[in-house]
Amino acid sequence: MKIALTGCTGHIGYNICKQLLAEGHQLNLLVRGNARPFVEKNVEYFKGDLHDTDALKRMMMGVDYVYHLAAMIAVSGETEDQVFPVNVDGVQNILNAFKDSGAKRLIHFSSIHAYQQLPREEVLDENRALVKESIMVYDRSKAISQKLVQDFCKEHQLECIILNPTSVLGPEDKFDSIQGDALKDLYKGKVPVVMNYGFDWVDVRDIVKAALNARTMGRTGESYILSGVYKSVKELAGLVKLAGGKKRRRPTLPIWVLDVTLPLIKLMSKITRKPPLFTKEMILTLKEGNTKISSEKAQKELEYKPRPIEETMTDVIEYYKEKGELK
Numbered sequence: 001m002k003i004a005l006t007g008c009t010g011h012i013g014y015n016i017c018k019q020l021l022a023e024g025h026q027l028n029l030l031v032r033g034n035a036r037p038f039v040e041k042n043v044e045y046f047k048g049d050l051h052d053t054d055a056l057k058r059m060m061m062g063v064d065y066v067y068h069l070a071a072m073i074a075v076s077g078e079t080e081d082q083v084f085p086v087n088v089d090g091v092q093n094i095l096n097a098f099k100d101s102g103a104k105r106l107i108h109f110s111s112i113h114a115y116q117q118l119p120r121e122e123v124l125d126e127n128r129a130l131v132k133e134s135i136m137v138y139d140r141s142k143a144i145s146q147k148l149v150q151d152f153c154k155e156h157q158l159e160c161i162i163l164n165p166t167s168v169l170g171p172e173d174k175f176d177s178i179q180g181d182a183l184k185d186l187y188k189g190k191v192p193v194v195m196n197y198g199f200d201w202v203d204v205r206d207i208v209k210a211a212l213n214a215r216t217m218g219r220t221g222e223s224y225i226l227s228g229v230y231k232s233v234k235e236l237a238g239l240v241k242l243a244g245g246k247k248r249r250r251p252t253l254p255i256w257v258l259d260v261t262l263p264l265i266k267l268m269s270k271i272t273r274k275p276p277l278f279t280k281e282m283i284l285t286l287k288e289g290n291t292k293i294s295s296e297k298a299q300k301e302l303e304y305k306p307r308p309i310e311e312t313m314t315d316v317i318e319y320y321k322e323k324g325e326l327k
Helices: 011-022 051-061 081-103 136-153 178-186 204-213 232-242 255-272 280-288 296-301 309-322
Strands: 002-006 026-031 042-047 063-066 105-107 161-166 167-169 197-202 221-226 228-230
Touching: 002 011, 011 026, 011 204, 026 051, 042 051, 051 081, 063 081, 081 105, 081 136, 105 136, 136 161, 161 204, 167 178, 167 204, 167 309, 178 232, 178 309, 197 204, 197 232, 197 280, 197 309, 204 221, 221 296, 228 232, 232 309, 255 280
Parallel strands: 002 026, 002 063, 026 042, 063 105, 105 161, 161 221, 167 197
Antiparallel strands: 197 228
C-alpha cells in the first residue's frame, strides 16, 4: 500500500510513519529542506511545502491514503499573516491535490483547540461548537481548516476523517516537541512553580493506533477527539517525581500571578536568549483548558483505547533516559 504524509518530522507524524513502515507500506513524504528522518528503501521524499502545489500533486500521485499533519504551532505571539497561510491556505492546497489524486481517503489532523473550551467544567465532545472568536490565532486557524475539510469533502463527495488530539506525550519524540521539552524541564527541576491548571494528556502511541484505524474505520466527514486524561501542572509534576524526577519544592501559584509576571518572564527570556517559560497563549490555554474532554466517539468507531497516563509517564521518561537526555 502506498501512503502520502505531511508532517513526518512532528511527534505524531514520525510515529505514524514508523508504524506504517513496520507494516511494510510505501511512503511518500513531503519535507522541507534536506530533512530525511527515515533511511528506507520504501520511502520517497518530495521536497517542498504546503504552498508547492506541484510537489503536493506528485506526492499524492498513485497513493491509497493521505495523512495531513503539517501545521504551524502558534504559542508565542504569531499573527494571522504568519499562521493562516500554513494552517488554512495550506489545507486548501492539500484538498485540491487530494481531489485529483484518486486516493481513497484523507486523514486530516486538526486539534482539540479547534473546539471552544469553555465552559471548561462541562463535557467537551464533537458536538461542541468550533472556535469563532479568540485571541488564539492557532485555535482559529484549526477551526477554520477543520470546517474547510468537512465542506470540501462533502461538496466533492470525497472520503475524509478528522482527528482532534489533545496534548501529546510519549516515546519516540525524535524532534523535541514542546510538551516533551516541558516534561524534561519538570524532571530536571527547572520549572520553579506549578499551578492547579493544566491540559488533557494523551499517549502518542494511542493516537497512532487510531490514525491507522481511520483508514478503514470511522464515518466520512466526521471528526474524532483523541483525548486521555486531564492533569494539572501540579499533578503532572507529581507523576514526574514518581517516575524518578528530581525532588523539588515548588510553590503552587494562582494563575493570575503568571499574568502579572508575564512582562518579567519576557524580559528574562531576552536576557537569557532562551524561550520563555510561559507566554500569553500558554497562560490562556491553561486557564481555559477543558477538564472533561470525551473520546467516547473515537473509542466506539475507531477502536481508540487511551492508556493510563502513569504508563505513558514511565515509558517516556525511560525513553529520554535511553537518549541520554535525562539522568
